[in-house]
Amino acid sequence: MDFDFSDDQESLxxxxxxxxxKGFSFERRHAxxxxxxxxxxxxxxxxxxxxxxxxxxxxxxxxxxxxxxAMVVCEELxxxxxxxxxxxxxxxxxxLMAAAPSVLQAAWLPRMAAGEALVVPALQERTARYRxxxxxxxxxxxxxxxxxTGVKTLxxxxxxxxxxxxxxxxxxxxDDTRGIGLFLVDRGAVAVHGFPTHDGARAAELVLxxxxxxxxxxxxxxxxxxxxxxxxxxQCAEAVGLMDRLVAITVDYMNTRKQFGVPIASFQALRHRMxxxxxxxxxxxxxxxxxxxxxxxxxxxxxxAISQARVQLGQSMRFVGQQxxxxxxxxxCTDECSASHYFKRLTMLEMxxxxxxxxxxxxxxxxxxTAGVFA
Amino acid sequence: xxxxxxxxELAFRQDIRQWVAANLPEDISHKVRHALRLSRxxxxxxxxxxxxxxxxxxxxxxxxxxxxxxxxxKHLFEEECALACAPRVVPFGPVMVAPVIMAFGSPEQQRxxxxxxxxxxxxxxxxxxxxxxxxxxxxxxxxxERQGDKYIVNGQKTWTTLGQYGEWIFCLVRxxxxxxxxxxxxxxxxxxxxxxxxVRPIVLMDGEPEVNEVFFDNVEVPVENLVGEENxxxxxxxxxxxxxxxxxxxxxxAKRELERLKRIAKAEGVWDDQRFRDQIALLEVDVxxxxxxxxxxxxxxxxxxxxxxxxxxxxxxxxxxQQRYTELMMLAAGPLTRPFIWEAMEAGWQGDLAFPxxxxxxxxxYFNMRKTTIYGGSNEVQRNIVAQTVLGx
Numbered sequence: 001m002d003f004d005f006s007d008d009q010e011s012l013x014x015x016x017x018x019x020x021x022k023g024f025s026f027e028r029r030h031a032x033x034x035x036x037x038x039x040x041x042x043x044x045x046x047x048x049x050x051x052x053x054x055x056x057x058x059x060x061x062x063x064x065x066x067x068x069x070a071m072v073v074c075e076e077l078x079x080x081x082x083x084x085x086x087x088x089x090x091x092x093x094x095x096l097m098a099a100a101p102s103v104l105q106a107a108w109l110p111r112m113a114a115g116e117a118l119v120v121p122a123l124q125e126r127t128a129r130y131r132x133x134x135x136x137x138x139x140x141x142x143x144x145x146x147x148x149t150g151v152k153t154l155x156x157x158x159x160x161x162x163x164x165x166x167x168x169x170x171x172x173x174x175d176d177t178r179g180i181g182l183f184l185v186d187r188g189a190v191a192v193h194g195f196p197t198h199d200g201a202r203a204a205e206l207v208l209x210x211x212x213x214x215x216x217x218x219x220x221x222x223x224x225x226x227x228x229x230x231x232x233x234x235q236c237a238e239a240v241g242l243m244d245r246l247v248a249i250t251v252d253y254m255n256t257r258k259q260f261g262v263p264i265a266s267f268q269a270l271r272h273r274m275x276x277x278x279x280x281x282x283x284x285x286x287x288x289x290x291x292x293x294x295x296x297x298x299x300x301x302x303x304x305a306i307s308q309a310r311v312q313l314g315q316s317m318r319f320v321g322q323q324x325x326x327x328x329x330x331x332x333c334t335d336e337c338s339a340s341h342y343f344k345r346l347t348m349l350e351m352x353x354x355x356x357x358x359x360x361x362x363x364x365x366x367x368x369x370t371a372g373v374f375a
Numbered sequence: 376x377x378x379x380x381x382x383x384e385l386a387f388r389q390d391i392r393q394w395v396a397a398n399l400p401e402d403i404s405h406k407v408r409h410a411l412r413l414s415r416x417x418x419x420x421x422x423x424x425x426x427x428x429x430x431x432x433x434x435x436x437x438x439x440x441x442x443x444x445x446x447x448x449k450h451l452f453e454e455e456c457a458l459a460c461a462p463r464v465v466p467f468g469p470v471m472v473a474p475v476i477m478a479f480g481s482p483e484q485q486r487x488x489x490x491x492x493x494x495x496x497x498x499x500x501x502x503x504x505x506x507x508x509x510x511x512x513x514x515x516x517x518x519x520e521r522q523g524d525k526y527i528v529n530g531q532k533t534w535t536t537l538g539q540y541g542e543w544i545f546c547l548v549r550x551x552x553x554x555x556x557x558x559x560x561x562x563x564x565x566x567x568x569x570x571x572x573x574v575r576p577i578v579l580m581d582g583e584p585e586v587n588e589v590f591f592d593n594v595e596v597p598v599e600n601l602v603g604e605e606n607x608x609x610x611x612x613x614x615x616x617x618x619x620x621x622x623x624x625x626x627x628x629a630k631r632e633l634e635r636l637k638r639i640a641k642a643e644g645v646w647d648d649q650r651f652r653d654q655i656a657l658l659e660v661d662v663x664x665x666x667x668x669x670x671x672x673x674x675x676x677x678x679x680x681x682x683x684x685x686x687x688x689x690x691x692x693x694x695x696x697q698q699r700y701t702e703l704m705m706l707a708a709g710p711l712t713r714p715f716i717w718e719a720m721e722a723g724w725q726g727d728l729a730f731p732x733x734x735x736x737x738x739x740x741y742f743n744m745r746k747t748t749i750y751g752g753s754n755e756v757q758r759n760i761v762a763q764t765v766l767g768x
Contacts, residue, residue, distance in 0.1 A: 001384070001447065002377045003674040009376075068376045247765070255768055263768065271762035272755070278765045279692065282685045286667035287660075293378040311660045364649070364656035369637060371659045372630045373378070373666045 003289060005072065013072045019049055020080030026338045029081050033200030033341070039084040040118065040160045046084060047115020055094045055230075061110035062094070070230075071237040071292040078241025081341060083201040085120055085156040087234035093119045095227035096165045096182060099217040104184065108163070119184075121227065122152040122164040122206055130354040132228060133177045133221065137208060139168040146215050148183060148208040158204020159194030162187050166206070166213065167220055182220035183213035199348040200341060222299065229306045232353050233295050236288040236313045239349055243281045243320045246342040250274070250324040253339075257329075270327060277323050284316030290373065300366070307354075307362035314356030321346040380447070387448055391455040398424050404460040405722060408635075409733060410740050412583070412720040413462055415498075415540045421462050422495030432469040432493045439477050439485070440493055446676040449622075450669070457627035465537060468492040468499035470622070472545045475562065475611050479603035488543075488564065500541030500567070502532040502589060503612070510756045512547070513556040513609060517591060519548035519563055521598070521605075526550075526563065528571075528594040534750070538574050538587035541567045547612055550605050562608035564600040571595075579746075581739035582717055616752070623751065624693030626666045632700045633662050639734070640707045651707070658699055665692050687761045691754045694747035701741040708734035715739075 005013070023045060032039060046052055051073055056062020063069075070091055077086055093112060097105055097119075111117035128134035137150030148168045155164060164185045172179035189211050194204040217223060254265035254274070264270055291309035294302055321343040325332040332339050350356060368375060380388070403417050425431040433452050435441020444452065457463075464470070473492050476484055491497035508514045517530025528548060535541070544565050551559030567574070571594040576584035603611055636655060637646070645651040668685060675683045705712050711734045718724045719735035726732065748754040 001380050001670060001674055002678065003671050004678050004680045005376065251766055254766060265766045265768050268759070271766065272758045274765055275691075275758035275761035278761055279688050282668060282688055283664040283692070286671055287664050289376070289671070290378075290663065290667050293376060308660050308663050311657070312664045360653055360656055360660075363660060364653050367637070367652075367656060367659060369634060370630070371633050371662055373663055373670065 016076035037196045037202040042084040052115035053113030056113035062113035067292040067295040074234045074237035075241035078238035079245040088156045092227045092231045099223040117162045119163045120161045122155040124154040130358040137168040146213045147210045152206045177221040182216035199345040233291040236291045240288045280316040280319045287312040304366040307359040310359040317346040388451045395459045407460040426495035446673045454627040500538040500544040502544045502546035504534045526596045528591040532589040535587040557609040560608040562602040562611045581742040624689040701744045705737045705741040712738040
């Protein structure tokens, strides 16, 4: 049992942090958000750092790194409030492509690893809420050709992407886990309606109307579930980075801001609030480690652990976000204050891939007689 | 990063598990499993069994006759004992006063006191709190005046846990009123059979006389019972509080009690009530998160590579979780926990009740556990300490 990072992992962390410190100031981030949240240029810079190939196998032009390296990168991106779709494009998309035929992998993964192709998952449907298995987009075949029809929404950076990985129903009822195929859809083949999101990024709706698609896998459920768990672990790590930085910003503010002639950090009501914030941050960090360390486990254990982690992170994100705004007072409610942007990102994260109540339901239905880290 | 224990650690765990299974008396583990009343004899019997094996001082170095285990091994030992439903070791001797005697006591004091602590023969009590000194411990007033080769002790201690069984007591006493309050405190070891000591039990809200008041009326204590230097006792007391930081979270017991909560919830039918079950699920997440927090601290202690500022969180979270599982157990059994029958805390008691008596202790346990966020430095004092670390001011 060991919770230290290796020297290589620390170097990776330093590299991302240096880029954030030099190239991704809050001012730049703020300007991107104000301009509509387009981040393709930011993603290109992450590619220059080699980060977009982190999860792609070396044989496909990537680095073939594991879950802990991904966690380290996501923590740092969170700390820098980086609004590019890193988890979705660099971590989840390769996990989904793992089910693809070799030809398709060879055609796409090297370009994805290099950051030349931005490929994002398009999982969300209007009536699905957080049910991953609720897939209404349907797939039809005419000879060797596949076409998809239906609507996906909230596709991350959808109008900047080059291609989408789309679950579509081959057979069965809308909620069946069997009969969900995975497809790769080229950007040019589909109508895309983009919009900004509250966390300074972009998303899009995809309207598929007998749209040509390439088959990744006929039965995609297990792959999809695993890829979303990769995304959830990445989110947990990003949340830790976000909270870590937000707490530091808030501590600075409390030690500088004076009221009644003294720094507000001297008031016990606020000090105790900060102690509670620290608690939630560290419980969150602990469970983020847990999530990444459990990603390689068999599906039932992995699923349970990821949802346990997400319940903790969901509570932590909300508490730390809300309290850090409160501790800032009026200025925390403004657009010019960086704290409000951290808060908004934390809030939106909680509503991606299942909120706290959703994952509590998962934990609740998966409880065993024994519990604990090793159960 | 690696979540798994090493092969050696797993083998160590297995050895401990087998030893505990072979040596923990079943009548004692039965009482712990069902949260029944433990007698002095129960506690003492288990202490002596551990003592014979050399494990009552499981945190001790080899130099003082302990096993010399590292942080992970200590944790695994505690976990195996807890999961097997061993009683918690009464900590005042082996966990609290012994490390102070080792660090600050004279070789003569070490020879005189440590063997009796290690074997479980001598029952120690703690004399810290006073009626006027709770969270503000440095304000203790119990006086020790030097007269020749004796101290004359006058005053009162309170909340002395299981002090009715105590044979020796370690006390923070005031030996000077000069300077800051912390400066005039000394650490004194007192034989509780000394003339002038009166122990009076305090009945807590669960009906149990778990704590006591201890009165000192011109009690003579030989000066060789002073630990370290006069007026330096505060430093020694702080050393004691810094000891065994992870054990205070009691996460191993929390895991065991969470299992018990699930059994009760199933037996009482609330397991299938989604609203209730979600509360258990939330607690399960809390327990896993606490365990990860503990493991992070242990790993940092073992490797010495990263310094963590999170140990202060363990007491707060651990005590909140202890309260929560006792609360949920009581709520799971609901109205059947309402009867207050003192005998129901004894093993095997059924009285003339038609319904099972097993749930009767649950409310009492819930009442009893209110203490956990108060003792050992109230959680509000702990928050002060955490805030100091985070804010740096």
